[in-house]
Amino acid sequence: MRLVLQLIARLALIVLLCLAAATIWVTVDAYRSVDRATAASADRVSQALEALYWRELLLRSNRTRDHLLPVPDWRTTETMKLIAPGICVQFKPETAFEKPLCGQSKGLGAAPPRWFSGLVETILGDHAAVAQAISARATTAGTVSAIADPDAAIQLAWQRIQDSFGVALAMAIAIGVLASLAIAHALAPARGIVSALQRMAEGEHHPALPRFRSMELAMIGRAVGELGDRLAQANEQRAALTERLLDIRDEERRALARELHDEFGQNLTAILAFASTIESAGKGRNDQVAQDARMITQSVSHLMACLRGTLSRLRRPLAEELGLEAGLVALTQNYQHAARPAIRLDLHGDLADIQGPVAVTAYRMAQECLTNALRHTDASEVSLRVERRSGPDSALLISVEDDGGGDAGQLVQSAGFGLTGIRERIAAVGGSLTIGPAARGLSVSATIPLAA
Template identity: 40%
Template sequence: MSLLLAVALRIVAVACLCFALAVAWVVFDTDRAVETETEGTANRVARQLTQFYMLGSANTFYGPPFTARHSIAIVAVMSPGVCVEFTAPVAGSRRLCSGWNGLGRTAPLWFSQLFGRWFSPGAPIERPVIVTGQPTMHVLATHDPVAATTRAWHQLRVVVGLAAAMAAGIAVLSVLAIGHALAPARRIIAGLKRLEQGDYASRLPAFGTTEFNRIAGAANDLAAKLATTTAERTMLTQRLFEVQETERRALARDLHDEFGQCLTATGALAASLASAAPAGRPDLADDALAIGRVTARMMATLKNALARLRPPELDEVGLEASLRGMVAAWNLHGARSAAFRLDIDGDLAGLAPDDALNVYRIAQECLTNAARHSGASVVHLHVACTPDDEIAVIVDDDGEGDPAVLAASTGYGILGIRERVGALGGSFGVVRTARGLRIEARFHAAADGSRRMAAA
């Protein structure tokens, strides 16, 4: 859930709570007002009756003359919807009610039931009529429950409409204001996404809020540190590959000069022993020939190792011929169940020695990985150099390789390719295709030879 939505939901919840409290307060206040008006009516009618009694005689007040004139005077001091009852000694019981039709349509049944359950709008209030210090009669005032409920309903409608409009307005304006205040968060997230994608040169601008400024400052500091760390790691990786190539060349030279010469001498000695063996000792000739065969196999293995440590033809015949020779060697001595194919687009002759060596090493590792782990029947190597000096090395196979397994692999093949391409500032990916697996490496050629590997 987004922060804006979470805050908006909280604002709506607070607005609903305030709305419910406003409704409860309106109903409660209406009930108190009804009770106050009933009590006030009882007091006013009691005073009016006291005045009538004191101004006239007993026969005048309690007898037949107490009709319309007295009733109108009493109703005039009554609140709408209130009824009063009193009993005169001579005139008998009287009940007068004040009209309330001006309140409008009656309340719905459900509201009347709820209002009557929670409150008692028709509770009677009694007041004595005091004349000459003695209570002559009692006035009983009650509020019509229908009038009280209708009054509460109409007041509630007005207040609820106003409260709902205010709550909705406050909620909308609050969401807009908070959305505007949180707008920098989207820019910060976009900046962090750029950092995730490796754009360490991007920086976040200054914001008008102190908190967002602190976050932006921390993100910019992190980007600067990542840029510095990445540059240092790239330089270290390049240096490691330079040292690796130096060691490979030195090891290849030592193997060729020492081990190769020893194998050559061993083969010559075995041939000499086989030819000089006495006629009566065929076993010596057989042993000498066996030593020669073992020596030949060791010499072939040594040649393959020397080709992997340092391809001698790369400096002599160029990258394209070296790649074709490598693919031919895989077809001849590699996995018998797989056929290796090579496509070259663009001119590879103009590449700097370091870029040519990088292409050769990447292709070498990719083909080795495909031959050993994919179980493919066809492995297709595609090397391209575009006019904008972008170099692409792509290996497609029809095997059952899994990109997730390769990503989690602890082997040095894929990891070495990834580190090499990363040090060159390029991109590397392993994806599943409709036919099988694709390993793709891309980087730009060094126009000035700035990435030249150290030679032995």
């Protein structure tokens, strides 16, 4: 999952949790505000009743009387204004058949769902009654008792939730959208970093990166630049080391060719001479000896032919001595005489002046690919195509294709010495090797920059 989507999903979860917490807080606060409204209503009514007592001058006898009578007429519109909605107030001592005076509960909103009423009553419990004494100086005139209507209290809490939830939901959506846009904008440079890393994987060691405003992204950009420098340095060192190893291997091959030519060649020549002498001496006297001598001569001749082929592969390639074009022509002619499949050579461009490491690498690749096609496939035709591409990106393109079938994936994973050596040679001159399927077989292609 993309990082932007992960962050947005986590942000949405946090917003939902905050919205749920705000809803719970509004519910509790609305429910508890009823208790505060109950206490305030009782206090306001008690103060109004006390003022009524003094205004009507009902204290007509000794102030130490137990009760002050008569009770003033307190059930008026002015008193109703002092009672909060959903609160009922009762005065004690009450008169006969007196009912509590309740605040106007109409207009509090729609009735809440049953599950909400049951949940609130179960968790938060019932509202407690509030009693406020009415004192006229030192004499108790009575008590004002206020209690909340349970249905009105829950209805008020539900209305508060509906009013607050809409605003909270709109704010949550706005915060989520704006934060998502901010996250997407902040992580947008990550695509540039990923693209730069992909170009580095393809061989571009110093990809261009924009200037990042974020300190963390700037640090990542610097790290990518340092990584590119180290990769370039490592590739240069590897190319130099590979070139040195190839030079050492070529020197060893030439030394081995000299040893084989000087030691094995001379000894085989001597054996061949001895066998010829024995065959000449045995004629007319012992046919079996002459026959054995002829067999020795044939075996030595076969060994000398094999030795010449080995020496031709170990010595300096013809491309280094005669040039790439002449070397490829001689190579294909040599394989054409010794092999069953037809070898078709296709040359494009001026190859006469291509010499040095590029010529040797191209020659060795063609030699190895032709050898593999002849040894490991049943190809009837092998095509060797060499093209010189001119222009700013001048390079040498080599392609060897056969019709002998085979698995390209298995060949790519092969750890054979021949293919490994070709990869090393091409990498040493800054080229690239590609192995893939062809129409009826395999295709091995290489691109070698002539700047090498």
